[in-house]
Amino acid sequence: MLQLIMNDILGTPAILIGLFALIGLLLQRKNSADVVSGTLKTVMGFVIIGAGAAVLIGSLDIFGKMFDHAFNVQGVIPNNEAIVAAAQSEYGTTTALIMVFGMLFNILLARITPFKYIFLTGHHTLFMACLLAVTLSVGGLAGAPLILVGSIILGLCMVLFPALLQPYVRQITGSDDFAVGHFGSIGYFVSANVGKWFGNKEKTTEDIKVPQSLGFLRDTSVAVSLTMTLFFIVVALFAGQEYVETTLSNGSNFLVFSFIQAITFAAGVYIILAGVRMLIAEIVPAFQGIADKLVPNTKPALDVPIVFPFAPNAVIIGFLFSFFAGLLAMFLLPVLGLSVIVPGLVPHFFTGAAAGVFGNITGGRRGAMLGAFANGLIISFIPAILLVLLGDIGFSGTTFGDSDFGVVGILILSIMKFLGFA
Amino acid sequence: MKIMVVCGNGLGSSFIMELNVKKALKELGKTAEVGHTDLTSAKSEQADIFIGAADIMSQLDDGNRTIVNLENMMSIPEIKSKLEPHLV
Numbered sequence: 409m410l411q412l413i414m415n416d417i418l419g420t421p422a423i424l425i426g427l428f429a430l431i432g433l434l435l436q437r438k439n440s441a442d443v444v445s446g447t448l449k450t451v452m453g454f455v456i457i458g459a460g461a462a463v464l465i466g467s468l469d470i471f472g473k474m475f476d477h478a479f480n481v482q483g484v485i486p487n488n489e490a491i492v493a494a495a496q497s498e499y500g501t502t503t504a505l506i507m508v509f510g511m512l513f514n515i516l517l518a519r520i521t522p523f524k525y526i527f528l529t530g531h532h533t534l535f536m537a538c539l540l541a542v543t544l545s546v547g548g549l550a551g552a553p554l555i556l557v558g559s560i561i562l563g564l565c566m567v568l569f570p571a572l573l574q575p576y577v578r579q580i581t582g583s584d585d586f587a588v589g590h591f592g593s594i595g596y597f598v599s600a601n602v603g604k605w606f607g608n609k610e611k612t613t614e615d616i617k618v619p620q621s622l623g624f625l626r627d628t629s630v631a632v633s634l635t636m637t638l639f640f641i642v643v644a645l646f647a648g649q650e651y652v653e654t655t656l657s658n659g660s661n662f663l664v665f666s667f668i669q670a671i672t673f674a675a676g677v678y679i680i681l682a683g684v685r686m687l688i689a690e691i692v693p694a695f696q697g698i699a700d701k702l703v704p705n706t707k708p709a710l711d712v713p714i715v716f717p718f719a720p721n722a723v724i725i726g727f728l729f730s731f732f733a734g735l736l737a738m739f740l741l742p743v744l745g746l747s748v749i750v751p752g753l754v755p756h757f758f759t760g761a762a763a764g765v766f767g768n769i770t771g772g773r774r775g776a777m778l779g780a781f782a783n784g785l786i787i788s789f790i791p792a793i794l795l796v797l798l799g800d801i802g803f804s805g806t807t808f809g810d811s812d813f814g815v816v817g818i819l820i821l822s823i824m825k826f827l828g829f830a
Numbered sequence: 831m832k833i834m835v836v837c838g839n840g841l842g843s844s845f846i847m848e849l850n851v852k853k854a855l856k857e858l859g860k861t862a863e864v865g866h867t868d869l870t871s872a873k874s875e876q877a878d879i880f881i882g883a884a885d886i887m888s889q890l891d892d893g894n895r896t897i898v899n900l901e902n903m904m905s906i907p908e909i910k911s912k913l914e915p916h917l918v
Contacts, residue, residue: 529842586904590842626838626886627869681868685840692845710904711842713883717901720885758838 421500422454425687428508432694446690453686454496460683461493464676467669470656471640472805474666475748478646482747485639486755486791486809489680492538494806499541506558507537513563515699524706526699527566527589530688532711536562536591536816539808543817546798547824561816569593569812570709576600579769580718589709591812592759595786596712599726599763599779600770606778607771613721613764616773622724631753632677636670639750712762719765725773726764726780731756733784746792755787755809783811790814797821831862831918834877838886840868847903851881854909860917879916881909 417423429450433443468490475483496503510533518524527533540558549557570587573596577588588596603609625631644652644666652662699706716723734751741748760780767779791807794814798807798821808814835851837844844866851864867875872890880890884899891897898912 528846530845531841581902620885620888623886624889627889628839629868629870678870681840682871685845685867688841688845693849696849708846710846711837713837713839713843714846714903716885717883717903723885 419501421496421504422451424501424504425454425691426451428504429690429694432690432698436694436697449686450690453683453689454500456683456686457493457680458496458683460676460679460681461490461496462676463679464490464673465494467673467676468805470669471643471673473656474640474643474647474652477651478643478648479742479748481742482805483643483750484747484791484795484805484807485636485750486752486787486807487677488535488809488813489677489684490806491808492535493676493680493683495538495542499538499545502541502545502554502558503534503538505555506540506562507534509555509559510537510540510562510566511695513559514566515702517563517567518699518706519703521567523567523571524703525567525570525587525589525709526696526703526706527570527709528692528696529589529709529711530692530695531684532589532591532810533562533566534684534688535808536565536813539813539817540820543798543820544824547821548829549824561820565591565812565816566709570707572597573600573766574707576766576769577715580715580765585707586714587707587709588712588715588762590712590762590810592712592762592783592787592810593812594815595759595763595783595811596766598782598786599767599775602779602782603767603769603771603775605771607767607773607775609768609770609772609775611772611774612719613725613768613773613776614719616721618721618724620720620724622727625727625753625757628681628754629674629678631757633671633674635751635753636673637667640666640670712758715765716761719768722764722768722776723761724764725776726762726767726783727757727760729777729780730760730763730784730787733781734788737785737788741788741792746789747795749788749792751784751788752809756784759783759787759810786811787814790818794818794821797825831860831879832877833862833864833879833881833913834872834875835864835866836869836872836880836882836886836890837866838869840866840871843903844868844882847881847883847900847909850904850906850909851913854906854913857906858910858914858917862917879913881913 657665763780763783764776767775848866881898
């Protein structure tokens with residue numbers, strides 16, 4: 409009986425997360441219909457994430473083989489959804505526990521420290537929990553100490569990163585009502601400082617005409633499909649028709665095959681996002697409800713697009729300059745002996761756009777351009793360095809995208825190595 | 831009455847907006863079914879009102895949808911004033 413509870417019930421991450429949702433729903437005194445549907449949807453969300461991973465990993469594997477054959481170097485596509493989904497089979501339980509206890513530490517820290525933030529970007533909480541589960545495990549921790557250390561670090565990330573950005577968020581939004589809770593903070597912080605040194609905040613991006621036609625890339629599915637198609641086709645051309653058709657595509661045309669694989673990757677991301685959406689739908693309101701009861705007068709820390717409407721031009725400029733830096737870095741990385749980090753439109757659009765908004769508020773046009781460029785370099789080099797430290801733990805071909813995941817991961821692994829754990 | 835909240839990823843900001851729309855409805859004393867999703871899915875969704883940040887909603891505007899643009903996603907007064915004309 410104990411075996412059943414410990415291994416099969418609590419050891420199955422989908423059920424574990426479902427239990428947390430159930431407790432959350434009961435605490436909110438929801439009616440029985442809401443409790444049943446909310447719990448079932450949460451479990452289903454977790455299962456959908458796994459299904460999306462299965463779709464995506466096949467195409468990622470093919471991309472890796474083609475890239476390796478073409479250039480004799482590893483090509484990596486940083487994608488949070490992909491790596492988190494891939495890691496769930498092995499680290500799912502640890503991730504779920506760190507996520508939930510991390511939220512409790514967030515509430516505790518908001519209560520006892522001056523950092524009164526409640527981090528409501530649930531998918532980033534999940535991704536950071538996963539990064540901590542993986543890096544601390546690789547670093548040599550296991551069992552209860554792993555969960556405890558992971559949860560404390562997650563709780564710290566959930567208040568410290570919003571606190572780091574708040575002075576700039578106040579300027580951007582003209583209010584102190586809410587914060588930015590998004591784990592690309594280091595990129596935005598650097599961007600704001602680059603803007604401060606090199607820019608002039610009087611010359612704001614919002615006084616110039618910027619074509620808004622690139623707005624369609626805000627749609628994640630379109631952006632992933634487009635990038636992956638471009639990269640798949642280019643890599644297939646370099647790998648050569650003969651190689652692709654004899655070893656990978658079973659004889660079907662190499663370009664058609666590459667196009668379908670690219671769209672398969674995007675479909676995998678779409679499925680994972682749908683799963684994540686269902687998974688966090690019950691957990692975030694419960695977390696917010698509990699936090700509001702226990703800690704009054706906190707600021708909600710919210711996903712980064714919350715700042716986009718304040719400077720729509722800076723969003724487009726930031727994306728372009730971040731992506732441009734990503735393309736440059738792609739050629740620089742192998743020279744330094746690092747893996748090639750394929751710049752994704754999605755990470756560059758979201759974090760580059762935000763870096764543009766932060767750079768503009770301190771340094772106007774020049775701040776938005778240079779700051780976003782700095783962000784683009786950060787989200788290219790940091791994942792490459794993280795990859796070196798993490799080694800091959802079974803998710804080759806993808807890694808965490810946004811800056812804070814990489815920085816926290818690199819810090820943890822370096823400290824664990826220094827202390828002699830790893 | 832169904833209201834669909836939209837953002838690029840269908841995760842973070844649309845979710846927060848959904849919670850805010852529900853608060854706004856409560857203050858207005860109205861009831862509606864509220865959900866959130868990403869742009870791609872929204873294009874094939876049926877809803878009476880689509881609501882989201884001003885910088886992406888133009889992509890949903892095909893002339894047949896009721897679109898509500900928000901400048902400040904966190905402003906309950908703004909949500910209330912923009913939603914109210916469309917509510918039955």
